[in-house]
Amino acid sequence: MSRRPLVTYGLMTAVLASGYGVMFTVLDDFRDEYGIQEYWLGAVVGVGFLASFVSQIALAPIADRGHARALVLWGLAFNVAGLLGMAFGEVVSVLIGARFLMGIGVGMATPAVRRIVITLEPHNLGNNLGVLLACDVAGFAAGPAVSAILVPAFGIPAPFLVIALATLVAVPIVLRTHVAEAHDALPQNRFAFDLLRSRPLVAGLMLGGGLFIMIGTFDALWAIVLDDLGSADWIANVGITFFALPLIFLGSFGGRLAQRVGPFRLGPLGLLLGAGFMFSYGFVPTGAAMLAVGIVHALCDGFTVSSSAVGVGMVAPPDRQASAQGMLGAAETLVGGITAVMAGVLYSWGGRALAFTTCSVVMITLSAGAWFLAGPGVRARRGQAGMADQQPAGAAV
Numbered sequence: 001m002s003r004r005p006l007v008t009y010g011l012m013t014a015v016l017a018s019g020y021g022v023m024f025t026v027l028d029d030f031r032d033e034y035g036i037q038e039y040w041l042g043a044v045v046g047v048g049f050l051a052s053f054v055s056q057i058a059l060a061p062i063a064d065r066g067h068a069r070a071l072v073l074w075g076l077a078f079n080v081a082g083l084l085g086m087a088f089g090e091v092v093s094v095l096i097g098a099r100f101l102m103g104i105g106v107g108m109a110t111p112a113v114r115r116i117v118i119t120l121e122p123h124n125l126g127n128n129l130g131v132l133l134a135c136d137v138a139g140f141a142a143g144p145a146v147s148a149i150l151v152p153a154f155g156i157p158a159p160f161l162v163i164a165l166a167t168l169v170a171v172p173i174v175l176r177t178h179v180a181e182a183h184d185a186l187p188q189n190r191f192a193f194d195l196l197r198s199r200p201l202v203a204g205l206m207l208g209g210g211l212f213i214m215i216g217t218f219d220a221l222w223a224i225v226l227d228d229l230g231s232a233d234w235i236a237n238v239g240i241t242f243f244a245l246p247l248i249f250l251g252s253f254g255g256r257l258a259q260r261v262g263p264f265r266l267g268p269l270g271l272l273l274g275a276g277f278m279f280s281y282g283f284v285p286t287g288a289a290m291l292a293v294g295i296v297h298a299l300c301d302g303f304t305v306s307s308s309a310v311g312v313g314m315v316a317p318p319d320r321q322a323s324a325q326g327m328l329g330a331a332e333t334l335v336g337g338i339t340a341v342m343a344g345v346l347y348s349w350g351g352r353a354l355a356f357t358t359c360s361v362v363m364i365t366l367s368a369g370a371w372f373l374a375g376p377g378v379r380a381r382r383g384q385a386g387m388a389d390q391q392p393a394g395a396a397v
Contacts, residue, residue, distance in 0.1 A: 005120055008133050008177050009113045012076070012170045014139030015105050015163060021143020022159045023099070029156050030095065030346075035206035038312050040092045047096050048103035051369045053330045055107025060092040060326025061192050063112035064319055066181040072116075072174055072186025075109025078102070078163045089161035106246040110329055115322035116179055118313050125313045126263075130255020134248045141244040153325075194325035200264070200315040201324060203373035205331045210366035212332040214274050216339030217359040219242075221281075225352050231287025239294050246302030255306040262382050263311035264374035271367035275360040284355030308332075315378065 027041045033293045086097025104235050115129045143159075195201050223236045239286035258266045277297035284290050308328060316324030339359070348357040371379070 002029070005177050005179075006117060006128055006131055008157060008170075008173050009072075009117055010135040012072075012174065013110070013113060013132050014135040014142070015166050015170055016109060017136045017139030018143045018146065018166075019079060019086075019160070019163045020106070020313070021140040021305055022147050022163060023048075023102075023143075023252075024035040025147040026151065026156055026159070031149065031274055033156060034090045034094070036092055036309050041342070044095050044099050046337060048099040048232060051100045051103025051331050052107035053333045053337075055104045056111055056326040056330040057191060059108050060111035060329075060343040061320075061323040063115050063322035063324075068112040068172060068181060069174065069177075069179045072109045073171065075105040075107075075112070076167050076171055078105030078108065080167050081159060082107075083160045083167070084165040084395040087157035087164070106331070107326075107333075111326035113321045114309065114313070118321050118325075120179075120316070122318075123317060126255035126259025126306065126310050127143040127252050128255070129257075129309045131250040132251075133255070133306055134251030135307070137244050137251070139246070141241070146158035150325060192320070192327050195316065195320060195324055195327060196313060199373045199375065200325075200378045201312060203264060203370040203378075204267075204308055204315060204324075205328055206366045206370040206373065207271065207311060208328045208332045209273045209335045210283075210363045210370070211274075211308060212336035213339045213359055213362050213366070214278055216336040217278065217343040217355065219336075220340040220365075221352065221355060224347070225281070226287045226290065228352075229287045229290075231290075235287045235291050239291050242291075243298045243301075244293050247297045248307065250299075250302030251306065254303045257285070257308055258307040258310040259314075262379055263307040263314065264370065264379045264381075265309030266304055267311060268367040268371045270300065271363050271370075273300045273304070275363035275367070276365065278356050279360035280356075282353040282360075315383065355358060371381045378381055 023045075027045075030036050030041060057303045059071065077163065082098045082100070082102030082105060083099065085086055089095045091100055091137075099378075114129065114132065118125050121128060143224055146159045146162065150162065185388075221386065222239060274297065277293055277300070280293050284293060298376060309325065310322050312328045343355050343359065344359055
């Protein structure tokens with residue numbers, strides 16, 4: 001595969017993620033400028049997760065039926081409409097509707113993009129999925145910077161309008177990129193739940209779920225715990241930056257590593273290490289100590305977090321890649337949203353020791369489940385995408 005499609009879809013992934021990053025940084029502006037209460041702002045955030053979940057479950061299989069590029073383009077269109085709504089909306093109903101459109105757009109585009117990238121170069125899926133991960137994280141991390149530059153000078157609408165324009169610029173680039181569509185694909189189920197009969201694929205979903213239990217807990221509690229420990233504000237901000245940087249710079253290497261040693265070996269190991277770090281956050285005495293642990297944690301994640309997407313890509317049927325990646329994204333979105341809520345509840349009930357220990361225990365459980373469900377044959381496998389037809393006996397139920 002030439003580098004052009006990967007660069008094209010990587011940049012597009014970054015643009016989609018940057019809108020999400022901007023939204024998080026202007027929530028306080030929505031409250032101060034428009035008088036919107038915090039619980040409604042939570043609803044604005046939450047509806048995007050729900051929309052993305054539904055979109056990835058219901059719409060991702062369409063990409064496997066010869067419409068991957070069309071789904072990407074429609075996803076971009078929905079995202080632009082949502083960005084415009086976020087730019088000009090000043091009441092809760094408009095902001096919720098706009099965030100819903102953004103969630104639908106990202107949920108449509110992401111599995112289709114992964115399918116395109118996987119099927120164009122199945123023997124190199126680790127590197128390419130790792131690049132997409134790096135672009136996604138880089139785009140999200142760029143969102144706050146865009147807001148910091150534009151909002152003080154031009155107001156709340158400015159960053160949303162700039163990203164909407166960047167999204168529109170991506171449209172003709174996508175149109176000029178060749179995509180090998182599956183026009184001769186056999187009719188498939190409307191939804192992808194039949195894929196859950198594959199134990200290795202369920203193992204991949206468990207890896208993704210474990211990762212987003214960690215992410216949901218971290219996102220919900222990091223800043224709050226540091227504040228309660230009396231830490232300086234810069235520690236929380238630097239911590240987020242340090243978590244993003246390894247994923248950006250190690251994403252492609254981590255994907256290649258997962259493909260080389262086997263994603264169902266590397267992924268469970270990554271979850272176990274992550275569980276240890278999450279457990280330590282519940283007991284370290286100072287914010288500086290949390291930051292020190294977080295730096296090591298981020299480096300380990302940079303090597304391992306691509307494993308779930310690589311694993312699903314390796315065991316999914318060749319003509320069901322978008323459906324499988326949609327299932328993975330939906331599972332991650334749902335688990336991350338629920339975990340963020342539950343982490344806050346556990347923290348209010350029993351403090352950070354209870355919240356982070358619970359997260360750690362669940363991560364260990366999912367790591368063990370993924371290890372055993374994959375089975376020795378799949379764990380030992382290294383190779384390319386679409387190897388479901390080569391699964392050993394007993395791999396599917």
